[in-house]
Amino acid sequence: MGGKTLGRLERLPVRSIVLIALSAGVLVAVAYGSYKTLTLPAGERYSASAWRDFIVLGVAQGAVYALIALGYTLVYGILRMINFAHGEVFMAGAFGSYFFADAWSKSGFMNEQPWLSIVLLVLIAMIVSVAVAVLLERIAYRPLRGAPRLVPLITAIGASLFLQNTFRGLFGSQTRGYPKPTMLEGTWTILGIPVQKVQVLVLVVAAVAMVALTLFVARTKTGKSMRASAEDQEIASLMGINVDRVIVTTFIIGGMLAGIAGVLFALTFGNISYFMGFAPGITAFTAAVLGGIGSIAGAAIGGLMIGVLQSVGPALLLTGANVPSPFQLKDVVTFAILILVLIFRPGGILGTGDAEKV
Amino acid sequence: MRRRSEVRASISPGVRAGLIGGIALVYLAMVGMIEAFDDLLLIGEQVTLGLVLLAAPPFAAAFLAVRPRVVGGRVERPAPLSGLVIGVIAGGISGAVIAAWLLIVEAIGVERVRSVFVAVSPQLIEILTFGQGVAVGTLILLLGGMALGALGGVWRTLRHGLRLPLSVAVGAVLLMGLLQRIAPTILDELSVERDWLYSKVTFGLTWLGAVAVFVVTASVTAFVIDRRERAEARPPEAGTPQGRRATRTVLLLALALGLIVLPQLAGTIVSEILGSVGVYVLLALGLNIVTGYAGMLHLGFGAFFLIGAYSAALLTGANLVTAFGLVAPEFSAHLNFYVALPIVIAIGAVVGALLAAPVLRLRGDYLAIVTLAFGQIAAILVTSNWLQPITGGPQGLRDVTDAGLSGLSFRDPQDFYYLALAFCALAAYVSWRLASARTGRAWNAMREDEQVADAMGVNTPRYKLLAFAIGGAIGSVGGALFAVKVGTVQPGSFEILVSITTLAIVILGGLGSVPGVVVGALVLIGLPGLLSQFEEYRLLIYGGVLVAIMILRPQGLIPNVRRSRELQEDERTQDAWQQIFGEPEAEQEPAAEEAR
Numbered sequence: 001m002g003g004k005t006l007g008r009l010e011r012l013p014v015r016s017i018v019l020i021a022l023s024a025g026v027l028v029a030v031a032y033g034s035y036k037t038l039t040l041p042a043g044e045r046y047s048a049s050a051w052r053d054f055i056v057l058g059v060a061q062g063a064v065y066a067l068i069a070l071g072y073t074l075v076y077g078i079l080r081m082i083n084f085a086h087g088e089v090f091m092a093g094a095f096g097s098y099f100f101a102d103a104w105s106k107s108g109f110m111n112e113q114p115w116l117s118i119v120l121l122v123l124i125a126m127i128v129s130v131a132v133a134v135l136l137e138r139i140a141y142r143p144l145r146g147a148p149r150l151v152p153l154i155t156a157i158g159a160s161l162f163l164q165n166t167f168r169g170l171f172g173s174q175t176r177g178y179p180k181p182t183m184l185e186g187t188w189t190i191l192g193i194p195v196q197k198v199q200v201l202v203l204v205v206a207a208v209a210m211v212a213l214t215l216f217v218a219r220t221k222t223g224k225s226m227r228a229s230a231e232d233q234e235i236a237s238l239m240g241i242n243v244d245r246v247i248v249t250t251f252i253i254g255g256m257l258a259g260i261a262g263v264l265f266a267l268t269f270g271n272i273s274y275f276m277g278f279a280p281g282i283t284a285f286t287a288a289v290l291g292g293i294g295s296i297a298g299a300a301i302g303g304l305m306i307g308v309l310q311s312v313g314p315a316l317l318l319t320g321a322n323v324p325s326p327f328q329l330k331d332v333v334t335f336a337i338l339i340l341v342l343i344f345r346p347g348g349i350l351g352t353g354d355a356e357k358v
Numbered sequence: 359m360r361r362r363s364e365v366r367a368s369i370s371p372g373v374r375a376g377l378i379g380g381i382a383l384v385y386l387a388m389v390g391m392i393e394a395f396d397d398l399l400l401i402g403e404q405v406t407l408g409l410v411l412l413a414a415p416p417f418a419a420a421f422l423a424v425r426p427r428v429v430g431g432r433v434e435r436p437a438p439l440s441g442l443v444i445g446v447i448a449g450g451i452s453g454a455v456i457a458a459w460l461l462i463v464e465a466i467g468v469e470r471v472r473s474v475f476v477a478v479s480p481q482l483i484e485i486l487t488f489g490q491g492v493a494v495g496t497l498i499l500l501l502g503g504m505a506l507g508a509l510g511g512v513w514r515t516l517r518h519g520l521r522l523p524l525s526v527a528v529g530a531v532l533l534m535g536l537l538q539r540i541a542p543t544i545l546d547e548l549s550v551e552r553d554w555l556y557s558k559v560t561f562g563l564t565w566l567g568a569v570a571v572f573v574v575t576a577s578v579t580a581f582v583i584d585r586r587e588r589a590e591a592r593p594p595e596a597g598t599p600q601g602r603r604a605t606r607t608v609l610l611l612a613l614a615l616g617l618i619v620l621p622q623l624a625g626t627i628v629s630e631i632l633g634s635v636g637v638y639v640l641l642a643l644g645l646n647i648v649t650g651y652a653g654m655l656h657l658g659f660g661a662f663f664l665i666g667a668y669s670a671a672l673l674t675g676a677n678l679v680t681a682f683g684l685v686a687p688e689f690s691a692h693l694n695f696y697v698a699l700p701i702v703i704a705i706g707a708v709v710g711a712l713l714a715a716p717v718l719r720l721r722g723d724y725l726a727i728v729t730l731a732f733g734q735i736a737a738i739l740v741t742s743n744w745l746q747p748i749t750g751g752p753q754g755l756r757d758v759t760d761a762g763l764s765g766l767s768f769r770d771p772q773d774f775y776y777l778a779l780a781f782c783a784l785a786a787y788v789s790w791r792l793a794s795a796r797t798g799r800a801w802n803a804m805r806e807d808e809q810v811a812d813a814m815g816v817n818t819p820r821y822k823l824l825a826f827a828i829g830g831a832i833g834s835v836g837g838a839l840f841a842v843k844v845g846t847v848q849p850g851s852f853e854i855l856v857s858i859t860t861l862a863i864v865i866l867g868g869l870g871s872v873p874g875v876v877v878g879a880l881v882l883i884g885l886p887g888l889l890s891q892f893e894e895y896r897l898l899i900y901g902g903v904l905v906a907i908m909i910l911r912p913q914g915l916i917p918n919v920r921r922s923r924e925l926q927e928d929e930r931t932q933d934a935w936q937q938i939f940g941e942p943e944a945e946q947e948p949a950a951e952e953a954r
Contacts, residue, residue, distance in 0.1 A: 022716055081723070140905050144909065147912070152908075153722075154908050159904075161858060169390050169898060170388055282731075328738070328743060335731035339732070
């Protein structure tokens with residue numbers, strides 16, 4: 001990397017100047033914002049418990065992002081494409097389960113059998129998401145295997161828009177309230193910290209799903225062929241691996257995780273709309289890039305980090321700087337992280353840091 | 359035995375196409391498009407756009423199911439009889455699928471289905487059963503599907519010299535029907551008697567008019583084809599370059615004249631729509647430089663729209679909405695629009711280059727995602743409470759000064775049309791000249807292979823920055839024009855929509871093609887502007903267009919010759935040079951990159 005970069009820098013010192021100025025600016029802004037926030041007069045300051053709540057919320061949010069990020073990472077690992085429509089796969093799962101949740105909450109089934117209904121909702125969401133993901137792969141992506149890389153990305157953007165507006169046409173454009181069993185209201189105290197029950201559920205389910213995925217990829221034969229295809233599709237197919245089937249499996253797994261994430265997200269935030277996939281989708285993609293795209297552990301770490309940064313960042317950096325309603329800007333934090341990671345460490349935390357790879 | 363398997367082999371595509379057609383029909387019905395488009399009468403009182411939408415899938419399914427035979431290496435037309443049979447099967451299955459869906463809905467009860475699928479209304483059922491009740495309705499769907507399928511299948515078996523004129527004629531009738539808000543006005547303005555062509559009651563074509571349009575376009579096309587075929591049979595006598603240039607000049611002049619006269623004839627509605635088309639042409643021309651010429655996908659181009667719109671509004675003067683009424687923003691100047699515009703352009707260019715500077719090392723999809731992030735940040739910031747004193751936050755800016763040259767109001771669609779036309783022409787000229795200049799060739803080289811371009815002495819970072827700067831400058835003019843046209847700037851949350859619309863225009867028209875941009879904008883902005891029914895399904899259609907174009911025709915409607923070669927893999931392999939020396943493109947070989 002060294003020689004080449006040097007050559008470029010010599011030719012374009014502007015770039016290094018811009019980069020140094022940028023990093024200095026970011027550091028100063030972060031230091032200034034945090035200092036001001038933490039030294040606010042006692043009345044306006046966030047209390048320790050407020051920070052704790054931010055972090056807990058961030059971790060729970062981050063677990064959902066991690067589940068979605070896994071879908072991006074798996075697909076990118078094998079196809080080297082950003083499945084931009086993955087956010088819509090997530091939305092589809094939440095939407096698909098909504099109608100059952102709504103019916104069960106009205107009939108009382110949800111409160112009689114909270115665990116069973118949550119399990120069923122997750123299953124339904126998984127089925128819907130998997131169906132959307134597989135159709136997406138079959139109709140939109142498979143004909144473009146081997147095309148120049150921007151072509152599938154543009155297709156994915158188109159597919160994302162198409163899916164969003166299909167759901168809008170089918171189910172209407174209004175935001176709907178997602179019911180939650182009364183059992184999940186309130187808090188549990190874990191290690192002396194009050195944690196909302198929903199957040200505990202989110203964390204447990206996400207952890208189980210991620211462990212299961214890791215074991216699946218590490219131990220099973222399908223997992224092995226997935227890893228082989230990620231390494232080199234051509235050689236993998238020469239070794240007798242049906243790469244097409246591996247790709248479909250990848251989309252199925254991504255869809256399952258997105259479906260789970262959909263239900264968890266809907267239970268946490270309590271409402272769904274046809275547009276709900278966009279922001280979490282991009283955030284999860286950021287998480288995948290932050291952790292090192294293509295790496296499962298990276299997606300988990302990246303997801304948690306982004307979740308915490310999103311919930312702590314605006315409060316920490318912006319409140320003291322006198323920015324009104326800092327949480328409006330939480331997506332700015334996400335996008336800024338995305339840009340900074342791509343500028344300074346495109347390989348992500350667990351990656352190689354090699355920009356040419358992208 | 360062999361015969362039977364042959365029959366099965368020819369029928370199974372029919373069954374498959376029929377099922378797909380049926381699913382398409384159910385989709386169109388459930389998304390609500392059939393009902394929404396049903397109040398637009400195209401011909402007489404019977405043919406609505408909804409009906410056309412209902413008829414298209416069985417027809418298309420049958421058309422696509424009938425495959426040309428390959429006999430001894432030559433492509434032969436399929437036999438009419440087999441076309442008919444396969445067509446009936448495909449169309450019938452399509453009809454059967456929608457009929458079955460209808461029965462299921464009836465069995466469950468429309469209201470119950472509607473509680474989940476909002477578009478399934480009693481009116482939709484009414485349309486699908488043709489008002490005849492379910493039993494007769496399903497029969498009509500089935501038989502209609504078969505009839506349309508038969509038509510589609512036979513259509514495929516027609517001789518080329520016959521099929522093309524007929525297809526063109528059908529297209530022309532539909533287009534004339536869709537142009538029902540423009541064409542009659544133009545005819546009235548020219549004081550041509552038009553009641554026989556367009557009805558004053560339904561606004562659509564009359565049956566007489568439809569038949570007339572059909573016959574005229576069909577015979578004209580047939581005549582043109584015939585002449586061309588004869589000309590091809592003769593030894594070619596190539597026109598002299600001068601002669602060809604002269605014809606081109608004449609054509610361009612005629613086009614310019616037409617564009618100048620058009621609003622006078624077609625009235626303010628058309629000028630209004632063409633004004634919006636002009637704004638998007640500018641945006642798309644800007645994006646075309648970054649994505650089409652330089653090959654860097656930009657997903658946040660709407661940011662330049664925002665930059666142009668907000669800076670134009672602030673520089674010429676605007677008001678904020680606050681709790682205390684309308685207030686001037688914390689920063690604003692009161693410049694004449696034409697003084698402000700160069701400043702806006704400079705801002706667009708500088709911001710474009712500054713944003714690009716740190717991410718020049720990124721390529722391909724990562725660069726695209728970074729541009730998306732920039733666009734989102736811009737959109738969130740301008741609508742935030744933080745910048746509210748300047749940008750007006752979610753309420754945006756109002757009362758943008760309507761300060762053009764004396765007597766010309768930007769709010770007047772007619773005047774604005776000429777303003778937009780002038781800027782579009784200028785931007786198109788700049789794009790066109792750049793493409794063939796040294797800069798354009800450097801972009802070409804960079805797009806095809808960055809490393810090779812680098813090695814050949816192209817200063818790639820510089821040309822990347824230049825592309826972003828010029829693209830940003832042109833795009834921000836589009837935003838500035840929008841601000842003075844509408845008089846309010848409130849597009850914050852639409853940033854992503856503007857970005858995607860602009861991208862769809864460039865992709866549909868053809869990456870790197872200036873005429874393509876204009877056609878793309880006319881189709882994607884002009885048509886929905888003319889037909890209010892489209893509005894709701896605009897984004898759905900854009901999404902579908904992006905996917906369909908990328909799969910079926912990645913080079914776009916009016917391709918740029920060199921760009922289309924890159925986008926079509928088949929053509930690549932035909933390229934002898936590349937066949938001999940292999941593909942040196944690093945993107946295609948991730949393994950090689952990792953080894954480095």
